[in-house]
Amino acid sequence: MTLPYADARKLVDDARARGLELGKALSIAVVDYGGFVVIVERMDGARPMTPSIAISKAYSAAVMQRPTYMLEGWRNSDPVFFTQVGRMGQHPIVATKGGYTLKRDGAIVGGFGVSGGSPDEDQKICEDVLRAAGFDLDFPEWAGARRSQLFPRDDPRTPANQSRRCLRHLLTSTCGGFYG
Numbered sequence: 001m002t003l004p005y006a007d008a009r010k011l012v013d014d015a016r017a018r019g020l021e022l023g024k025a026l027s028i029a030v031v032d033y034g035g036f037v038v039i040v041e042r043m044d045g046a047r048p049m050t051p052s053i054a055i056s057k058a059y060s061a062a063v064m065q066r067p068t069y070m071l072e073g074w075r076n077s078d079p080v081f082f083t084q085v086g087r088m089g090q091h092p093i094v095a096t097k098g099g100y101t102l103k104r105d106g107a108i109v110g111g112f113g114v115s116g117g118s119p120d121e122d123q124k125i126c127e128d129v130l131r132a133a134g135f136d137l138d139f140p141e142w143a144g145a146r147r148s149q150l151f152p153r154d155d156p157r158t159p160a161n162q163s164r165r166c167l168r169h170l171l172t173s174t175c176g177g178f179y180g
Contacts, residue, residue: 003030003102003109007133008038014129015114016043026116026125029054033108035063035090043116050115057099057113057122059091065108066139068099069123098122103136 008030019026025045030038035058042051060068075082075095086093097119102110112130114122131137 003032003038005038008110011112011129011133012039012041014132015112015125016041018125018128019043019114019116022117022121022125024117024121025050026114026122027051027054029058029111029113030102031055031058031062031111031113033062033110035059035111038110046116053094053115054098054113056091056094057096057115058111059089059113060093060095060111061099061101061113062108062111063089064093065101067101067126068094068113069097070139070141071095098126100126100130100135100137101139102130103139104134106136 011030012028015026015028019028020043025043025047027040027042027046027050029040029051032038037055040051040055057068060071064071071082071093072095082093082095098115098117099111099113101108102112112126114125116122117125127137
């Protein structure tokens with residue numbers, strides 16, 4: 001399932017109207033399911049960096065298949081890995097409000113990003129626009145958030161620490177203690 005340009009244009013037009021109602025100069029981006037830009041608009045007066053931020057929010061929501069606010073738990077529970085993954089794609093992966101996955105009838109069709117208001121304003125605009133357009137707004141909780149709530153970061157029972165111990169054991173036992 002793809003997102004036609006006409007649908008993306010309607011999302012941007014609705015977001016722009018909501019930004020005007022709030023007195024905010026926004027940048028709005030829509031990407032397809034692979035994170036490729038469909039449309040980006042920078043309203044008159046929007047700060048110069050906001051188009052790049054909106055694209056990163058839309059891209060993150062599309063390729064991670066979760067609204068960007070849901071990525072905060074993953075970023076907080078494993079910041080090193082999040083930073084590494086966040087640099088791998090065509091745009092940075094961001095964990096903040098204002099990026100939403102475009103999901104219709106259970107299929108991911110793209111991402112939507114808004115930048116220029118406060119994080120809460122950007123998020124509310126996303127949700128209001130997508131709700132009005134008939135997109136799904138329910139997503140399962142991000143697995144990284146659940147794990148971080150179960151164990152403190154330095155707890156040896158965390159999956160990341162268990163993996164590190166297994167790797168350390170493997171390297172020391174198969175390499176004659178060279179890595180030990």
